[in-house]
Amino acid sequence: MTRRTDLPSQARVHAALTRLRQTAIDTGKRPTVLALAREFGLSNTTFRRHFPGIARDIAEAARTSAPAVDTPTSHYDQFVARNAKLKRRNKELTAHLSSAAARIQQVTLDNQRLKQQLEAATGVTRIGTHGRRPQAR
Known part of the structure; x- marks a missing residue:
């Protein structure tokens, strides 16, 4: 008992x-x-x-809640924390950059396809002046 x-x-x-x-x-x-x-x-x-x-x-x-501790952190700990934060940010920005590059490629392909459809629909072929300078008279 x-x-x-x-x-x-x-x-x-x-x-x-x-x-x-x-x-x-x-x-x-x-x-x-x-x-x-x-x-x-x-x-x-x-x-x-x-x-x-x-x-x-x-x-x-x-x-x-986290405990309230007012202990100063060393320079090394601050460096490690800052470095980890920068690595996370860099990884995030790299992912955004890859996504943006893929989107630009997709938009470029869509633009080319739409130009071809427009030319086929109107029966007119564009003569590109891209990269040519106008001739002086």
Whole structure:
């Protein structure tokens, strides 16, 4: 048979949660349900069973927010992050360039086909002046 566990009151749990959140802000670590449960000498499962709303709030806060850490990054870390960002941007721009080149080729082929259809429909062949200079008189 399991032993009877004395459960803390809601007010004590909320006060402990406030302290845990402040400690998390100071240290840069996220508050966890397990840390709160250990503060009262409870197992994680027991705490979650008796305080599901608080456990859900802590888990949701951990998923949606990053810890507030004001640690300065080294020049090397900044360089690595900037280099990764530039590589991603370069890959994106290369893909856009390839797409634009393919589209230009398609438009050029469509233009040529339409010119041929126009000439066939009118029965007139164009004499190209492309690349010729007008003669001086």
